[in-house]
Amino acid sequence: MAGRTPNARPTLEMVAAAAGVSRGTASRVLSGAHNVSPSAVAAVHKAASELRYRPNLSARSLVTGRTGLVGLVVNESNDHLFSDPYFAEVARGAHDALSEADVAMVLTLAGDARERDRLIDLAALRLDGLLVIHGHSDLELVRGIERVHVPTVFSGRVPITGESHVWYVDADNRGGARAATEHLLARGCRTVVTITGPRDMAAGHDRHDGWVDAVTTAGLPADDTRLAVGDFSTDSGRAAMTDLLARVPDLDGVFVANDLMAVGALAVLAEHGRSVPADVAVVGFDDVEAARTSSPSLTTVAQPMADIGRRMAELLLTQLADTELAPIHEVLPTTLVVRDSA
Amino acid sequence: MAGRTPNARPTLEMVAAAAGVSRGTASRVLSGAHNVSPSAVAAVHKAASELRYRPNLSARSLVTGRTGLVGLVVNESNDHLFSDPYFAEVARGAHDALSEADVAMVLTLAGDARERDRLIDLAALRLDGLLVIHGHSDLELVRGIERVHVPTVFSGRVPITGESHVWYVDADNRGGARAATEHLLARGCRTVVTITGPRDMAAGHDRHDGWVDAVTTAGLPADDTRLAVGDFSTDSGRAAMTDLLARVPDLDGVFVANDLMAVGALAVLAEHGRSVPADVAVVGFDDVEAARTSSPSLTTVAQPMADIGRRMAELLLTQLADTELAPIHEVLPTTLVVRDSA
DNA sequence: CGCGTCAGTGGGAGCGCTCCCCTGGGATGA
DNA sequence: TCATCCCAGGGGAGCGCTCCCACTGACGCG
Numbered sequence: 001m002a003g004r005t006p007n008a009r010p011t012l013e014m015v016a017a018a019a020g021v022s023r024g025t026a027s028r029v030l031s032g033a034h035n036v037s038p039s040a041v042a043a044v045h046k047a048a049s050e051l052r053y054r055p056n057l058s059a060r061s062l063v064t065g066r067t068g069l070v071g072l073v074v075n076e077s078n079d080h081l082f083s084d085p086y087f088a089e090v091a092r093g094a095h096d097a098l099s100e101a102d103v104a105m106v107l108t109l110a111g112d113a114r115e116r117d118r119l120i121d122l123a124a125l126r127l128d129g130l131l132v133i134h135g136h137s138d139l140e141l142v143r144g145i146e147r148v149h150v151p152t153v154f155s156g157r158v159p160i161t162g163e164s165h166v167w168y169v170d171a172d173n174r175g176g177a178r179a180a181t182e183h184l185l186a187r188g189c190r191t192v193v194t195i196t197g198p199r200d201m202a203a204g205h206d207r208h209d210g211w212v213d214a215v216t217t218a219g220l221p222a223d224d225t226r227l228a229v230g231d232f233s234t235d236s237g238r239a240a241m242t243d244l245l246a247r248v249p250d251l252d253g254v255f256v257a258n259d260l261m262a263v264g265a266l267a268v269l270a271e272h273g274r275s276v277p278a279d280v281a282v283v284g285f286d287d288v289e290a291a292r293t294s295s296p297s298l299t300t301v302a303q304p305m306a307d308i309g310r311r312m313a314e315l316l317l318t319q320l321a322d323t324e325l326a327p328i329h330e331v332l333p334t335t336l337v338v339r340d341s342a
Numbered sequence: 343m344a345g346r347t348p349n350a351r352p353t354l355e356m357v358a359a360a361a362g363v364s365r366g367t368a369s370r371v372l373s374g375a376h377n378v379s380p381s382a383v384a385a386v387h388k389a390a391s392e393l394r395y396r397p398n399l400s401a402r403s404l405v406t407g408r409t410g411l412v413g414l415v416v417n418e419s420n421d422h423l424f425s426d427p428y429f430a431e432v433a434r435g436a437h438d439a440l441s442e443a444d445v446a447m448v449l450t451l452a453g454d455a456r457e458r459d460r461l462i463d464l465a466a467l468r469l470d471g472l473l474v475i476h477g478h479s480d481l482e483l484v485r486g487i488e489r490v491h492v493p494t495v496f497s498g499r500v501p502i503t504g505e506s507h508v509w510y511v512d513a514d515n516r517g518g519a520r521a522a523t524e525h526l527l528a529r530g531c532r533t534v535v536t537i538t539g540p541r542d543m544a545a546g547h548d549r550h551d552g553w554v555d556a557v558t559t560a561g562l563p564a565d566d567t568r569l570a571v572g573d574f575s576t577d578s579g580r581a582a583m584t585d586l587l588a589r590v591p592d593l594d595g596v597f598v599a600n601d602l603m604a605v606g607a608l609a610v611l612a613e614h615g616r617s618v619p620a621d622v623a624v625v626g627f628d629d630v631e632a633a634r635t636s637s638p639s640l641t642t643v644a645q646p647m648a649d650i651g652r653r654m655a656e657l658l659l660t661q662l663a664d665t666e667l668a669p670i671h672e673v674l675p676t677t678l679v680v681r682d683s684a
Numbered sequence: 685c686g687c688g689t690c691a692g693t694g695g696g697a698g699c700g701c702t703c704c705c706c707t708g709g710g711a712t713g714a
Numbered sequence: 715t716c717a718t719c720c721c722a723g724g725g726g727a728g729c730g731c732t733c734c735c736a737c738t739g740a741c742g743c744g
Contacts, residue, residue, distance in 0.1 A: 011699095011700055011701085012700065012701065012702095013700080013701095021723075021724090022723065022724045022725065023700090023701085023702095023724085023725075024702085024703085024704090024723070024724060024725065025722080025723055025724075027701070027702060027703090028702095028722095028723090031702085035721065035722060035723085036722070036723080037721090037722060037723085040722080040723080054463075054466055054467050055467075055700085055701075056404070056699085056700050056701070057409075057467055057468045057701095058400045058401075058403035058404040058409065058468075058699085058700080058701090059400075059404050059699070059700035059701040059702090059729090060700080060701055060702075061400035061403075061701090061729095062398070062400040062401050062404055062699090062700080062701070062702090062728095062729050062730065062731085063700090063701055063702045063703075063728080063729050064701085064702070064703095064729090065729085067399075067400065069411075069446075069448075072449065091449065092451070095449065095450075095451055099457075099460060104411075104448045104450070104464060104468070105448060105449050105450075106411075106446045106447060106448050106449070107414060107433065107437065107447050107448070107449040108437075108446070108447075109434070109437055115441075118441060121396075122446060124396055125396055125397075125399055126399045126400075126446070234635065293576070353729095353730055353731085354730065354731065354732095355730080355731095363693075363694085364693065364694045364695065365694085365695075365730095365731085365732095366693070366694060366695065366732085366733085366734090367692080367693060367694075369731070369732060369733090370692095370693090370732095373732080377691060377692060377693085378691095378692070378693085379691085379692060379693090382692080382693085397730085397731075398729085398730050398731070399731095400729085400730080400731090401699090401729070401730035401731040401732090402730080402731055402732075403699095403731090404698095404699050404700065404701085404729090404730080404731070404732090405698080405699050405730090405731055405732045405733075406699090406731085406732070406733095407699085685744105686743105686744095687742100687743090687744090688741105688742090688743085688744105689740100689741085689742085689743100690739105690740095690741090690742105691738105691739100691740090691741105692737105692738085692739095692740105693736100693737085693738080694735105694736090694737080694738100695734105695735095695736095695737105696733105696734090696735090696736100697732105697733090697734090697735100698731100698732095698733095699730105699731090699732090699733105700729105701728100701729085702727105702728095702729090703726105703727090703728090703729105704725105704726095704727090705724105705725095705726090705727100706723100706724085706725090706726100707722100707723085707724080707725105708721105708722090708723090708724100709720105709721095709722095710719105710720095710721090710722105711718100711719085711720085711721100712717105712718080712719075712720095713716105713717090713718080713719095714715100714716090714717085714718095
């Protein structure tokens with residue numbers, strides 16, 4: 001009685017029968033009609049919608065070799081990056097671009113080695129491509145992905161030497177940092193220090209370079225005595241600012257490599273009685289919510305996060321369409337958002 | 343020359359041949375060996391690993407009717423919930439439980455009607471089940487999902503009347519709110535007001551009820567004059583607190599339905615010269631990062647977010663294994679975390 | 685010693701689709 | 715008028731797998 005398929009989903013065969021054409025013709029109609037008469041097209045569409053036909057994607061995949069599935073990989077061990085607006089925005093941008101192409105996004109974590117291996121397995125098994133939100137540089141991950149030959153686009157520059165087929169989309173971290181620092185200089189700051197991110201993250205590295213660019217161009221010193229290293233967290237920003245205040249008491253401008261650390265720096269500055277921006281001007285990076293709500297509100301560098309995600313998805317689609325393509329590296333512009341802190 | 347499959351992936355057939363058994367036997371071995379001799383098991387495993395065999399999941403799905411794909415649905419229109427720790431933690435818990443069962447998680451947004459329809463389409467098309475992180479109650483979404491008969495588990499109570507097959511996992515919002523309010527009462531607060539969340543979110547509704555429970559049990563008034571409604575954002579917490587201070591000047595305890603609003607309330611209290619907790623004691627809900635870093639640090643109700651995700655996944659897996667099961671509603675306990683604000 | 689039983693195995697059928705080759709017939713050109 | 719071309723459409727093959735049924739041979743029991 002109650003078989004395994006009480007009301008079995010209609011198949012292409014049934015649609016074809018209802019439309020009075022063959023399965024082949026119905027297939028042609030349903031996947032971008034070529035060489036089909038208008039009457040057949042109409043009949044098939046009518047039958048399909050009447051029967052509420054939905055193609056069986058497994059069957060399609062079996063023959064096309066495509067799954068229509070793309071992995072969204074986050075390589076952070078804990079949930080910091082995961083609950084981060086950067087992740088959220090990039091994911092949303094990617095989601096939008098992908099869903100327009102009828103591709104679904106599989107969320108995968110690759111924080112530790114076990115998760116990484118599982119991901120690579122999964123990718124080889126059923127994913128057409130990978131979108132990797134690449135926090136700290138994870139060479140193991142890059143190598144693992146290359147080994148299984150799955151088309152991939154990274155967010156953030158991937159610092160690989162040698163012949164590598166890595167595609168990526170990044171914000172212009174260096175240019176943004178340079179612009180931020182130049183803004184400080186233009187305000188009249190003469191002792192511009194920086195709080196950088198971790199060295200093993202391309203974003204941290206590049207933003208540091210941008211600061212160096214601007215400071216040296218202005219003929220000022222950009223050595224390590226004018227710099228403190230944080231880890232992109234608010235607490236590390238506090239610590240770095242405290243450290244810098246002790247080492248460079250006459251500082252009058254700070255470029256902080258992200259907003260969270262900048263908020264920490266702002267708090268320390270206030271505790272030390274330094275008025276912002278009168279005594280010390282501060283510029284952050286990212287333009288997250290906290291930049292608007294801090295006091296004073298934070299001048300910062302905005303990066304087009306949703307666009308990064310969207311562009312990653314588009315490049316992946318391109319790569320999927322032509323696997324032989326040479327790697328593309330795309331750098332998206334940043335914009336300085338001037339608020340009260342500088 | 344360069345055909346479409348330069349080095350074609352090995353098939354089960356090839357593994358079977360290499361192991362000297364039939365395809366049927368190889369299949370049996372690879373999917374939980376039953377009635378297979380130890381020697382055959384060993385031979386198949388050896389051949390499979392030597393050939394680096396990976397089953398074609400599309401082929402498997404085609405015959406089993408299962409895709410091994412579960413949708414993770416977020417029904418917020420913007421990225422607020424999406425970048426929220428609640429989402430991050432629930433997603434992580436679900437991810438862990440699911441990946442242990444070799445099920446992948448497809449991230450899907452269902453903020454507006456278009457996205458919702460697309461999701462329902464997608465679900466009917468290729469998803470075995472759905473995990474819905476249900477912010478505001480979206481009846482359209484619930485109905486749409488029921489229509490396509492896809493097993494689903496919601497996060498958060500789903501307030502549906504009538505016969506409905508909804509499964510959900512929720513935190514004990516009402517009990518947590520009651521405990522929070524009782525804590526305020528136990529400290530000696532006599533005029534305990536509340537800032538609630540939106541009425542159309544079950545969490546907002548239930549936390550309000552918990553406050554009512556505790557306040558009325560203490561023989562105190564719990565009417566609408568002692569309450570202000572926010573939308574779970576920091577700004578709305580500020581507004582609500584300002585409003586309450588004007589309407590109930592002698593208030594000495596505030597139960598705020600989430601931490602973000604509580605942080606806003608704390609700021610307003612400070613601006614009005616009310617010392618926390620000496621003049622006014624404040625308790626929040628959620629135990630997010632901000633609760634630890636606010637000043638004073640926030641006493642709050644922690645909910646087991648990762649467990650909610652994990653449990654949702656487990657219930658979905660149960661449901662997948664036996665579709666006839668009656669709906670399960672699970673409520674997970676919360677814990678009061680006492681810090682400085684109360 | 686013959687029969688039934690049962691673990692172990694082989695292999696056919698078939699999931700629903702796309703691809704591709706083939707046919708039929710109308711339009712075209714000689 | 716007849717050969718040629720081409721466009722629509724039909725339908726077989728086959729993707730890689732699981733399911734199931736039938737078969738084999740070893741074993742136990744009457």
